[in-house]
Structures are given as C-alpha cells and as structure tokens.
Amino acid sequence: MKRIAVTLALLATLLPAVFPSIIRAGNVKVTNLCIPTVIGQEYNMTALLCIENDGSGDMTLDGVTVRLSGLPPKTFSDVSLLYTGTMPPVYSKTQSLAIRTQFSNIGASQRVWCHPDYAMLQDSGRPDKEGRLALVSGKRLVKGRNWFYVSVSIGRSAAKDISSEYRLEVEQVLVNGCPAEMEPTGSPLHRLGIPLRNHGDDGADAFRIPGLVTTPQGTLIAVYDVRHHTMQDLQEDIDIGMSRSTDGGRTWEKMKIIMDMGEWGGLPESQNGIGDPAVLVDDNTGEIFVVAVWTHGIENARAWNRVGDGFSSESTAQLMIVSSKDDGRTWSEPVNITRQVKQPEWRFTLQGPGRGITMHDGTLVFPIQYIDPQKVPNAGIMYSTDHGRTWHCHGHAWTNTTESQVAETEPGVLMLNMRNNRKTGRIVCTTGDMGRTWAEHPSSGTLREPLCMAGLLFVPADSNVLGRDILLFSNPDTTKGRNHMTIKASLDKGHTWLPANSLLLDEEEGWGYSCMTMIDRETVGILYEGSVSQLVFQAVKLRDIVSD
Numbered sequence: 192m193k194r195i196a197v198t199l200a201l202l203a204t205l206l207p208a209v210f211p212s213i214i215r216a217g218n219v220k221v222t223n224l225c226i227p228t229v230i231g232q233e234y235n236m237t238a239l240l241c242i243e244n245d246g247s248g249d250m251t252l253d254g255v256t257v258r259l260s261g262l263p264p265k266t267f268s269d270v271s272l273l274y275t276g277t278m279p280p281v282y283s284k285t286q287s288l289a290i291r292t293q294f295s296n297i298g299a300s301q302r303v304w305c306h307p308d309y310a311m312l313q314d315s316g317r318p319d320k321e322g323r324l325a326l327v328s329g330k331r332l333v334k335g336r337n338w339f340y341v342s343v344s345i346g347r348s349a350a351k352d353i354s355s356e357y358r359l360e361v362e363q364v365l366v367n368g369c370p371a372e373m374e375p376t377g378s379p380l381h382r383l384g385i386p387l388r389n390h391g392d393d394g395a396d397a398f399r400i401p402g403l404v405t406t407p408q409g410t411l412i413a414v415y416d417v418r419h420h421t422m423q424d425l426q427e428d429i430d431i432g433m434s435r436s437t438d439g440g441r442t443w444e445k446m447k448i449i450m451d452m453g454e455w456g457g458l459p460e461s462q463n464g465i466g467d468p469a470v471l472v473d474d475n476t477g478e479i480f481v482v483a484v485w486t487h488g489i490e491n492a493r494a495w496n497r498v499g500d501g502f503s504s505e506s507t508a509q510l511m512i513v514s515s516k517d518d519g520r521t522w523s524e525p526v527n528i529t530r531q532v533k534q535p536e537w538r539f540t541l542q543g544p545g546r547g548i549t550m551h552d553g554t555l556v557f558p559i560q561y562i563d564p565q566k567v568p569n570a571g572i573m574y575s576t577d578h579g580r581t582w583h584c585h586g587h588a589w590t591n592t593t594e595s596q597v598a599e600t601e602p603g604v605l606m607l608n609m610r611n612n613r614k615t616g617r618i619v620c621t622t623g624d625m626g627r628t629w630a631e632h633p634s635s636g637t638l639r640e641p642l643c644m645a646g647l648l649f650v651p652a653d654s655n656v657l658g659r660d661i662l663l664f665s666n667p668d669t670t671k672g673r674n675h676m677t678i679k680a681s682l683d684k685g686h687t688w689l690p691a692n693s694l695l696l697d698e699e700e701g702w703g704y705s706c707m708t709m710i711d712r713e714t715v716g717i718l719y720e721g722s723v724s725q726l727v728f729q730a731v732k733l734r735d736i737v738s739d
Contacts, residue, residue: 219364223377224281225698227384228357229723231347234271234305236280237359237381238341242366246334253329253365254314257341259322261357261380269344271315272326273305279338280304282700282722283674297397298422298702299725300390305342313339323362332366345383353383353441354714354730382696382731385441386724387413387434393446397422398432398725400544400644401718402470403706407477411436411708412519413718414468414481415726417448420461425494426486429464433481435519439710440728449513449522452485456504462488465511465525469557471547473578479515480579482528482557484508484541498539500564502530508539514579531582532573538562542573544594545646545706551602554625555579558595558607561587570595570609570618572626588620588629596647598662600684606632608647608664616640617666619685634685641670646705646717649684650733656713657733660684665705665717668695673703676719680736691738696729697721 222239229235238257244250255272279285281304282294289309293301303309313328326341343359360379364371388398397418404412417432431450434443452463465485472479486494487504499506510532511525533540540561547557555575562568569587576583588595592609600606600621607629609618616636620629638645645666652660662685668677680692699722710716714730721727 218374219366219371221361221373221375223375223379225377225695227697227721227723227727227729228343228345228381229384229386229727230345230350230353232386233269233344234273234342235344235723236304236340237343238361238379239279239281240339240341240361240364242332242337242339242371244332244334244337250332251329251367252332252337252339253368254325254327255339255341255361255365256323256325256363258360258362259318259324259343259357262355264318264320264322266345266349266357267318267343268346268349269315270318270324270326271342271344272313272328273310273340273342274313274328274330275304275310275338275340277333277335277337278309280310280340283698294700296422297390298720299722299727343381350383353385353439354732355383357381382729384721384723385443385728387443387718387728388415388432388446388726389724393417395419399702399720400467400704401706401720401726402468402481402544402546403708403716403718404470404472404479404546405708405710405716406472406479406518407474408518409437409711410518411440411710411716412470412472412479413443413728414449414470416466416468425464425466425484426462426489426491426497427464428461429466431465431468431481431483433519433522439714440716440730447522449481450483450511450525452487452525456487458488461491467541467544469543469545469547471555471557472549473555474549475553476578477516477518478579479519480512480547480555481514482510482512482542485511495539495562500536500538502533502535507533508541510540510542512579528582532559532584533561536564538564538566543596544704545596545644546708548597548599550599550605553578556597556605558597559584560593560595567591568593568612570607572597572605572607574625585626588622588626589618589631592618594644596645598647598649600649600662606647606685608638608645610640610642610644612642614642614670617645632685634688638664638666638688639668639670641667641673641703643667643673644704646707648707648709648715650709654709654712655733657737661733661737663707663715663736664688665707665719667701667703668693672700674698674700674722676701676703676705676721678707678715678717678731678736682737682739692736694731694736696731697723697727
C-alpha cells in the first residue's frame with residue numbers, strides 16, 4: 192500500500208494545481224556519478240541525492256522514481272535506494288574517517304559506502320517493462336544535509352555485451368508529499384565494468400600495476416602485482432599474477448602466479464619480491480613475454496631508494512623475464528637479463544611497467560626506467576631483434592622521467608610517453624634509431640597528469656573499424672589526486688588531443704595506473720586501478736571515444 196501511495200503521488204504531479212508549488216527548504220541536488228557499474232556486485236552507486244533540511248519543520252522523503260533505458264529491464268536484477276545520513280558516500284565529497292582510512296589501506300576495495308552500519312536500505316525492486324521504478328523511503332530527514340543514493344545491480348549472466356551503456360534518470364523526488372525541484376549535474380549515462388582483482392581475492396591484500404595485451408588468437412592476457420600482505424611497493428612479498436580471457440574480457444580464468452622468487456638465497460619471501468610487470472606479444476611468433484623486477488635482501492626497505500649499482504642480486508635489482516608459447520596456458524621459468532640491459536653504474540633499473548610492442552620489422556620493444564649515479568630517474572627502451580633471446584638498451588630518452596609507454600607511430604619511429612617528475616605534463620620523445628638518439632615531440636607537456644603511470648596504444652588504420660590511424664592515451668586526467676580516468680584519442684599521431692575525442696570512465700579516486708589493448712577492430716579494452724575495484728576491466732567502442 193505504501194508503494195501504491197507514493198506512485199499515485201508521483202502521478203499526481205501531472206495535476207500541479209492540486210499541490211503547493213515547491214517544497215519548503217530548497218531543492219534536491221542530484222549528482223549523476225561517472226563510475227563503472229560493476230557486474231555481479233550487489234550495490235553500485237549511480238546517482239547521489241542531497242536534500243537539505245533547514246530545521247524549520249518536519250521533512251520526509253516519501254520516495255524517488257527512476258527510469259532506466261539502454262538495456263532490457265530484465266538486465267537489472269535489483270535497483271535500490273539507500274540513505275547514508277549526513278555522510279556523503281563518495282570519496283570526493285566525504286569527510287568520513289572510515290571511508291578515507293579504508294581507502295588508504297585497501298583502495299577501491301573499501302565498502303563503507305554500502306555497509307549496513309553506514310548505509311540504510313530504504314527500498315529495492317526491479318523496473319517495469321518501460322524501465323520505471325518507484326522507490327519508497329518514508330525517511331524523516333535530520334537537520335542539515337541528508338544523503339541518499341540510487342544503486343543498480345546487474346548479474347554476471349545478464350550482461351551479454353560488456354561494452355554496453357545504459358541510462359538511469361531520476362525522474363521525480365517526493366518530499367512531504369510534494370514534487371521537489373531537482374538540480375541535476377553530470378551525465379545519466381553509465382558503463383559496465385568487470386572486477387578483475389580486489390582486496391582479499393586469493394588471500395592477497397592488494398593487486399596493482401596492470402599490463403594488458405591481446406594475442407594473435409584473440410586471447411586477453413592481463414598481468415599485475417600480487418601484493419600478499421600490504422599494498423606497499425617493493426620491497427615486499429610480491430609475485431606476478433596473470434589472468435586470461437578468451438571471450439573479450441567478459442569472463443576470466445582463475446589467476447596463475449607466473450613469477451615467484453620464493454625464498455631465494457635463504458631469505459624470506461618478503462625480501463625476494465618481484466613486481467611492476469610489463470607484457471608483450473611477439474606478433475610474428477605468438478610468444479608472450481613478461482618482464483618484471485626482482486629485489487633481494489635490502490632489509491625490506493623501499494627499493495626505489497635503497498637499491499644500489501653493479502650487477503649482483505645483493506647489490507642491485509634484477510630484470511627477470513618469462514614467456515609463454517601456448518597462448519598463456521603455461522609459462523617458462525624466469526631468466527635473468529640484467530647484464531644484457533643494465534649499465535654497471537645504474538642503480539634501480541626496471542621495465543615500463545604496462546606493456547611493450549612488436550614493431551613493423553619484428554623488433555620487440557619494452558619501455559624501461561633506471562636511476563642514474565646522481566640518483567635521478569630516466570626513462571628509455573630496451574629491445575630485441577631476435578624474438579626475445581637477447582635484449583639491448585642505449586640509455587634514456589629524457590631525464591627526470593619514470594614510468595613510460597611506447598608506440599610505433601610510423602614504421603621505424605618510436606614514441607615514448609613518460610611520467611614527468613617536473614609536474615609540467617607528460618614528456619613525449621621520438622626516436623628513429625632504437626633509442627640511440629631522441630627528439631622532443633611537439634606535443635610534449637600538453638597531456639596533464641598527477642604524477643602517475645599512463646597507457647599508450649597506437650591502432651593503425653588497417654586494424655580498426657574507423658579506418659584511421661588512432662593513438663590512444665589513458666590516465667587520470669587531473670593534476671590533483673588520481674581520479675577522472677580518461678581515454679583520449681589523437682587522429683594525427685599525437686600532435687593534437689582534441690577535447691571532443693575523449694571519454695571519461697571513472698571520476699572517483701583510485702590508484703590510477705592503466706593499460707590498453709584492442710579486443711577487436713571496434714573495441715578497446717582497458718585494465719586500470721579504479722574507484723570500484725583494485726583492478727577493473729572495461730570494454731569501450733572506438734566510436735564512443737572518437738567523435739569525428
């Protein structure tokens with residue numbers, strides 16, 4: 192009966208003469224959130240409602256009507272309304288110590304916002320055949336700001352195409368029996384996401400540093416740090432994990448550990464961590480390579496500052512590589528390539544992280560970084576001309592840079608896009624002689640960043656549905672925090688990045704690293720450290736990024 196009463200009240204808004212004009216105490220602010228809807232998750236925030244009570248009289252939220260479109264109504268297993276009191280439930284708006292403390296410890300895996308001690312379920316149901324649903328509340332509002340959110344749940348079997356979009360629009364809010372005036376912000380369009388890795392999966396504390404490639408068979412290979420006990424960087428008990436998908440990222444096989452240095456040298460596993468992977472597929476042979484950095488000893492200190500020069504495992508970090516010749520099903524034992532790449536005076540030397548590429552002539556290329564004798568970091572490349580048997584490096588592209596990604600924008604011409612410690616935007620350089628010499632690209636400094644790893648992917652015209660050369664770039668598009676994860680496209684090989692050719696995926700705070708690969712000719716896959724999962728995977732149509 193209560194739901195019927197609210198529904199009748201909402202329908203009665205078609206007869207405005209029956210009601211007073213607008214409710215006392217101002218408007219309802221509706222914030223449409225741009226964060227992925229995680230498939231298989233019970234609660235997903237889509238829209239925030241903030242209702243302010245000035246305390247001059249009683250106020251009650253009677254209910255909210257929403258309309259969903261873009262996907263069949265049966266896709267939505269549950270639509271809910273939750274009340275979080277005076278606490279904004281999203282990181283960007285809240286002062287909640289619980290949310291902020293849990294985020295600092297486990298990142299996107301914090302679930303304070305939907306824990307029953309913090310979020311009171313008001314009502315839930317499924318939309319009708321037209322996509323509408325009236326959610327009942329009856330919550331008496333306290334003085335000050337009152338926060339509600341609309342949640343959507345989509346079952347794993349219900350989402351047939353994970354690149355799909357849907358709309359959720361808050362059509363009506365009833366307060367004290369009257370329709371409230373709404374102030375909407377943000378887009379009601381929402382995208383789906385797959386929670387690839389999260390705190391607690393397989394008993395691990397954290398998963399970080401994504402790498403992603405597509406094999407010639409169309410298989411997606413994802414690699415990442417498995418941080419067993421803390422979310423801290425090396426040196427810690429860290430292994431390299433691998434996940435494999437044969438259906439475009441919709442489902443993933445059970446994680447495999449493909450690099451684990453164990454108790455090498457008689458020291459505990461926490462002093463034999465291996466991490467920050469980069470992955471590469473040899474397009475000609477199909478062999479998959481993963482390179483990662485191993486640190487031994489150093490008292491569990493921070494490897495970035497503690498690792499020294501030389502070549503021995505006791506004094507410096509070691510570059511280790513594994514490969515798979517059967518599409519990621521099985522992997523080789525680690526091989527040490529430190530002496531092939533590193534110069535003796537360099538200190539901490541490591542790969543990308545992220546991914547590498549195969550050039551037109553078959554050369555394999557990984558981005559690298561190293562700390563020089565003056566303790567200044569530098570980014571460059573390493574490469575192999577014999578399908579991964581031996582590797583070479585000629586130094587750095589630009590000083591005071593770190594985590595980079597590489598793309599071949601023209602045959603024989605490599606572009607390196609680098610994290611810039613100067614905080615003046617991404618440094619971009621090109622080389623035509625495999626890194627012996629470098630030139631600064633005209634676009635250097637134009638892509639902003641908050642000091643974070645970023646993704647780079649060149650998609651030739653003959654490999655995509657748009658029939659144009661497309662350079663894709665992904666990062667937290669901000670200079671403060673690591674939020675607003677965005678994919679951008681350049682149609683002139685990185686010279687310009689037009690605002691129209693960009694797509695915001697996740698506006699909330701995460702750890703911010705990302706890596707991209709083409710799933711098929713029309714769809715790009717991205718694996719990133721987002722706000723809804725420590726590692727979230729999304730599939731996006733190129734036409735949703737490129738407006739031209």
